[in-house]
Amino acid sequence: MDIGINLSILQWNIQGYSNNKFALEYLVHKRKPDVLLLQETLIVQKNLNFLNLPNYNAYHHNKTSPYAKSGIAILVKNTVNTSNHRTSTSNLLHQTITVHGVKDLHITNKYKETDVNLTTQLLDDIPEINTGHHLIGGDLNAQNTLWGSKYCSRSGALWEQFADRRNLTIMNGGSPTLLNTRNTLITNTGPKYLKKVEKRFQERKANWDLFKGKNDILHHQFEQTRNVNKEAAQIKKIIRKSSNESMPLNQPLKQNEAPIWFNSEISKLVILKNKAWQKFKAKKTPVSSLNYKKISAQVRRACKQAKKETWTCFVNSLNPTLDTKTIWTKVKKIKSSKTLDFPPIFENNDIHSHPEVIAEKFANLWSSIASNDNFSPQLIHEKTQINFSNVCDNNTTNGK
Incomplete structure (x- = not known):
């Protein structure tokens, strides 16, 4: 502009x-x-x-x-x-x-x-x-993949629809708007761990003919300009609109389930605790501080009591007919332990998520590190002079 x-x-x-x-x-x-x-x-x-x-x-x-x-x-x-x-x-x-x-x-x-x-x-x-x-x-x-979130929330979808109705351009290249300094930079020097990111569209079920037709129609609706940033934003808007009409969306990421001991009473106390914290932040007085500490103590006491009652019910339900898998499943639900998937890796602008591919990538990496190209000629010469068969025979004899 x-x-x-x-x-x-x-x-x-x-x-x-x-x-x-x-x-x-x-x-x-x-x-x-x-x-x-x-x-x-x-x-x-x-x-x-x-x-x-x-x-x-x-x-x-x-x-x-x-x-x-x-x-x-x-x-x-x-x-x-x-x-x-x-x-x-x-x-x-x-x-x-x-x-x-x-x-x-x-x-x-x-x-x-x-x-x-x-x-x-x-x-x-x-x-x-x-x-x-x-x-x-x-x-x-609001969360939306258009501005760097991992998923699109209901509020994020409403804001996106509002921008479409008002013909507004979202000036964001997909970079996150909430920055965390603990994130690690990704380089191309080797495979690095990545957090699992949700894909918004199901590209395999896309109607590519419809996508191309929508692109052609929307392309003629935008005026060309010499402003590079505006042109890039308009192109992204064309692609986004065409994708919304030609590709089915993935289901949003499921929220972490609360532990089985978490009940409605604790939920109400947590809401009161958050409200008390907001009042304390806004007006730091002895009364607001005491009120926040009091409600926090009530939350801890309610959680402790709920855990105790849940554990008592679990112990009373044990009997010789229960198999080990069922028992440990219940224990994990009580402890609210989470099972983590093996994270994908990022290498040379490619994402690998299959366990066998990840294992092969790391095997190739360590193989290249142990390659003779990384050692001096003297070390390679000494390495080739070792008789591994004699070493194995000696180890076997000593083992006996």
Whole structure:
């Protein structure tokens, strides 16, 4: 999108503006963004004076609540010409500003709380902007393979459908939006372990003629542009739309089952514990701290009692007719032990998941390491002089 000015935009779920203000100031000093989209500021409307960053104008929005929960903010350099800040009153936190250039750029900041039930109607209530360009950013709390997740959740599918209805381009190359510094980089120096990633489409059952026809139709609906990033995003959008209509989808990954001792009482206590933790994070007072510790103790006591009762029932059910397999299956369910599949490996841009192929790859790797090409001529000469048959005979004699 060309609006006549260059803008650097940064988005961050800050999880408390006051707690991470120094980190934000360092990030601003390092990156020098023109616009910042922040979520979970944890600032109520009466404390907006806390939201001050030198040389930036702040636009904040939050629900009318006495607790410092949620909250979104757009920070814009005071050298950027902006106006027309507007917000929404729905459960989906929403704010928009307009940046004036050769063409107007409307920047929207969104945040969906984890306890908000996302619906199509809630997304359709988002105002549609027909003038200038529209950029939407924020924390959607939704999983989709389009932005690096392992699976597509219900919320992720709704956001994708919303983008299709509004003819919006998802500006992501498949890289994850939630980064974890514990992940290991993958290189081509040898086979490395990979986490198992779910394939979204069943390519073997695809209707390739329909896929090709949809590609041809959608290709003529997009205008060509000299912007390489926009062209790449449009191509991905064409492929994604064609795939949705011509290929069946895989079932989403199954969630880990709870242990058999986990009951409805523990579930209710866990929900209360999470709420107490959110209140303690928002307002760190002795009362909220004591309440959180009290509910945490109740959860531990309920879990301990449920485990004891389940184990007692299991022991009472034992009898001489039960086979060993049934007994250990019940033990594993009580302990909630998980069986892990052998992970696939990644080598030279290829993924191998079959156990025999994986074994062969590692055998070839160690064979190449033990190859004579890796040793000096002197060591190879000494190696060839050894009479292995005599060595084996001597070992056999000693064994006797």
